[in-house]
Amino acid sequence: xxxxxxxxxxxxxxxxxxxxxxxxxxxxxxxxxxxxxxxSQENIxxxxxxxxxxxxxxxxxxxxxxxxLYAQGDETIPDRKxxxxxxxxxxxxxxxxxxxxxxxxxxxxxxYEEYLK
Amino acid sequence: xxxxxxxxxxxxxxxxxxxxxxxxxxxxxxxxxxxxxxxSQENIxxxxxxxxxxxxxxxxxxxxxxxxLYAQGDETIPDRKxxxxxxxxxxxxxxxxxxxxxxxxxxxxxxYEEYLK
DNA sequence: TTCTTGACCTTGAGTTGCTCCAGGCCGGTA
DNA sequence: TACCGGCCTGGAGCAACTCAAGGTCAAGAA
Numbered sequence: 001x002x003x004x005x006x007x008x009x010x011x012x013x014x015x016x017x018x019x020x021x022x023x024x025x026x027x028x029x030x031x032x033x034x035x036x037x038x039x040s041q042e043n044i045x046x047x048x049x050x051x052x053x054x055x056x057x058x059x060x061x062x063x064x065x066x067x068x069l070y071a072q073g074d075e076t077i078p079d080r081k082x083x084x085x086x087x088x089x090x091x092x093x094x095x096x097x098x099x100x101x102x103x104x105x106x107x108x109x110x111x112y113e114e115y116l117k
Numbered sequence: 118x119x120x121x122x123x124x125x126x127x128x129x130x131x132x133x134x135x136x137x138x139x140x141x142x143x144x145x146x147x148x149x150x151x152x153x154x155x156x157s158q159e160n161i162x163x164x165x166x167x168x169x170x171x172x173x174x175x176x177x178x179x180x181x182x183x184x185x186l187y188a189q190g191d192e193t194i195p196d197r198k199x200x201x202x203x204x205x206x207x208x209x210x211x212x213x214x215x216x217x218x219x220x221x222x223x224x225x226x227x228x229y230e231e232y233l234k
Numbered sequence: 235t236t237c238t239t240g241a242c243c244t245t246g247a248g249t250t251g252c253t254c255c256a257g258g259c260c261g262g263t264a
Numbered sequence: 265t266a267c268c269g270g271c272c273t274g275g276a277g278c279a280a281c282t283c284a285a286g287g288t289c290a291a292g293a294a
Contacts, residue, residue, distance in 0.1 A: 004241070015282060018243090023280095034289065036242055049221065056218040060280065074232065081229045088222050091215050098208050098215075101173040104166065105205050112198045115191065121270070132253055135272090140251095151260065153271055177251065 006039040010047035011055075017047060025050060025063050027071035046070070057094065058087055123156040127164035128172075134164060142167060142180050144188035163187070174211065175204055 007014045020026050021037075026046060030038045039047075053063060066083050069076035124131045137143050138154075143163060147155045156164075170180060183200050186193035 002241080013282080014242090016280090019281065034242080036289095049225070052214075052218045052221050054280090055214055077229050077232055081226060081233075084222050084226055084229075088219065088226075091219060091222075095212065095215050097169075097172055098212050101169045102205065102208055104169050105201050105208075108166070109198060109201055109205075112194050112201075115194055116198075119271080130253080131271095133251090136252065151271080153260095171251090 001039040001044065003037050003039070006037075006044055006047060009044050011051040012047055020047075020050060023060065023064065025060070025067045027067060053087065056087070056091055058090075062087075118156040118161065120154050120156070123154075123161055123164060126161050128168040129164055137164075137167065140177065140181065142177070142184045144184060170204065173204070173208055175207075179204075 001009075003014050003017060006012075006017055010017070012020070017026070021029055026043065028040075029043060030040070032038050050063060053066075062083065066080060069080050069083075118126075120131050120134060123129075123134055127134070129137070134143070138146055143160065145157075146160060147157070149155050167180060170183075179200065183197060186197050186200075
């Protein structure tokens with residue numbers, strides 16, 4: 001697969017994929033004889049995972065560490081598991097923040113309604 | 118109130134408050150005779166709202182517009198209401214993203230477990 | 235066959251939204 | 265009077281993209 005398809009499948013932009021690769025977040029991207037990137041299904045799955053991790057606020061440093069472990073093979077699975085569990089805990093915190101903000105917005109909107117009445 | 122107290126009450130850092138003020142996000146910050154900022158309760162409430170809007174991903178441009186309307190007085194309440202409703206819709210989208218990511222993480226962790234067994 | 239188009243490449247600059255630091259002022263305390 | 269903490273400003277640094285310039289190459293149209 002070429003980069004445009006990798007982008008549309010993973011959700012990341014083309015520029016972002018190139019940037020991530022340069023930063024070591026995407027191991028094993030092959031190149032065709034023309035020098036262009038070729039993405040395997042495994043690459044796409046990995047990019048998709050990165051997309052969701054980014055979308056939910058994982059910092060690049062963590063992704064870098066995660067990618068480095070991934071590149072090292074299966075014996076790093078316990079470490080990777082730790083990272084994902086950790087992120088999952090962050091998601092819970094974020095959900096809590098959303099709830100809190102919802103409350104605040106609801107209260108504010110109530111005040112506006114009161115004023116507009 | 119001085120800036121350190123404004124920071125601890127709103128959740129924003131001191132530097133962030135100064136930055137926000139410089140960018141026009143915080144109308145009507147008074148100064149004492151010594152040139153130092155004095156924050157009213159209204160300022161604090163406003164900063165706290167900004168804290169939650171930022172925390173949940175509102176871009177600065179939107180906050181800027183929101184602040185400009187706020188500074189113009191009560192007749193802009195309908196516009197401000199629109200902005201908050203809009204943001205509230207974004208929060209729903211974000212919650213959906215969190216759910217989606219949770220699923221993906223759960224699936225990934227399952228695969229890891231399978232491997233570690 | 236030459237020309238154009240489109241997708242890709244690299245390098246480097248620009249943007250957003252903070253965050254931190256240097257250097258300076260001022261009021262209170264030892 | 266010397267020091268301290270908290271405040272000030274201006275400007276540099278940073279994270280994570282995002283975009284623009286300039287170039288290559290394959291494929292199809294004229």
